[in-house]
Amino acid sequence: MSSLNALRALNNGLPDSDVLQPVLFIGHGSPMNGIEDNVFSREWQALGRRMTKPAAVLVVSAHWLTKGTHVTAMDFPRTIHDFGGFPKELYEVQYPAPGSPAIAQATAEVITSASVGLDHEWGLDHGAWTVVRHLFPEATVPVLQLSIDYAQPMRHHYELASELAALRKKGVLIMGSGNMVHNLRMVAWDKLDIPGFGYDWAHGMNEKFKQLIASSAHDQLLHYESLGSEARLAIPTPDHYIPLIYALGAAGPSAPVSFFNDYALAGSLTMTSVRFG
Numbered sequence: 001m002s003s004l005n006a007l008r009a010l011n012n013g014l015p016d017s018d019v020l021q022p023v024l025f026i027g028h029g030s031p032m033n034g035i036e037d038n039v040f041s042r043e044w045q046a047l048g049r050r051m052t053k054p055a056a057v058l059v060v061s062a063h064w065l066t067k068g069t070h071v072t073a074m075d076f077p078r079t080i081h082d083f084g085g086f087p088k089e090l091y092e093v094q095y096p097a098p099g100s101p102a103i104a105q106a107t108a109e110v111i112t113s114a115s116v117g118l119d120h121e122w123g124l125d126h127g128a129w130t131v132v133r134h135l136f137p138e139a140t141v142p143v144l145q146l147s148i149d150y151a152q153p154m155r156h157h158y159e160l161a162s163e164l165a166a167l168r169k170k171g172v173l174i175m176g177s178g179n180m181v182h183n184l185r186m187v188a189w190d191k192l193d194i195p196g197f198g199y200d201w202a203h204g205m206n207e208k209f210k211q212l213i214a215s216s217a218h219d220q221l222l223h224y225e226s227l228g229s230e231a232r233l234a235i236p237t238p239d240h241y242i243p244l245i246y247a248l249g250a251a252g253p254s255a256p257v258s259f260f261n262d263y264a265l266a267g268s269l270t271m272t273s274v275r276f277g
Helices: 002-013 039-050 101-110 126-135 154-168 200-214 218-222 229-234 242-251
Strands: 023-027 056-061 069-072 116-119 143-145 172-178 257-260 273-276
Touching (some): 023 039, 023 242, 039 126, 056 242, 069 101, 126 143, 126 172, 154 172, 154 242, 172 242, 200 229
Parallel strands (some): 056 172
Antiparallel strands (some): 023 273
16 A cells, blocks of 8 residues: 555656657766766766657665665755865766655655655765766756665665666666676776776676676576675675665666776776666
8 A cells, every 4th residue: 555655646746758768877986077088977978869859867876884774955065176186177066956846756656665855965976976976967857866774685775776666767867876796905006097908807707797788687686696606706895786776666667777987997997878668
């Protein structure tokens, strides 16, 4: 009954869209991608031009880890510069996209597997704005963030994300933002500017992840620890991997899959990104 009430509230609050929005997983990499003209940012720009403009973007970023689940619900989320040691011009960037309290409320109501708090403090961290400002540079599309309850297992995140799928029919673009392979302790900093440079284990694990995604082997992706030592090197902590699980759950197992920005970087990172649908 609670699920039926949530769907009724969603239908009452948001009109149906003529276009079912895709789901994205974005390898966001360095905050500098937010201002640089490079292979990654150019692909984000091209993707934005190809897409039907969404009613809103709901981002699950690797950089908002919380106790419990929360969604930003302010009218105008602030641009968060959640990093250090970068050029002054990066800190001067503001991405003034509006939020949407109505879509935040609809998001909280459509999720029945967890209680979702309405947040008025967070804003848009670099996992969100560095990508979305290239997708939608006019900053007129509302952007919201959904936090990651970091104490929860992968199955929880996947099932919660499956409930978000209803938002796609309302024109909401759901985007996970992290990196499939993300081991900062092993970064080759002297090769950071060479797209494609990766250690053998990073290339191998990236290909394994792509195979599992393309074959809808979601259960194996949920249990990535069982994929061997390369997986443990690729994901020493799950913060940048969990957004992929949200994308998988929101898209479901039958969505068409395509990959882009499929590059290793600095040895131990991959920028590989996925469009579902």
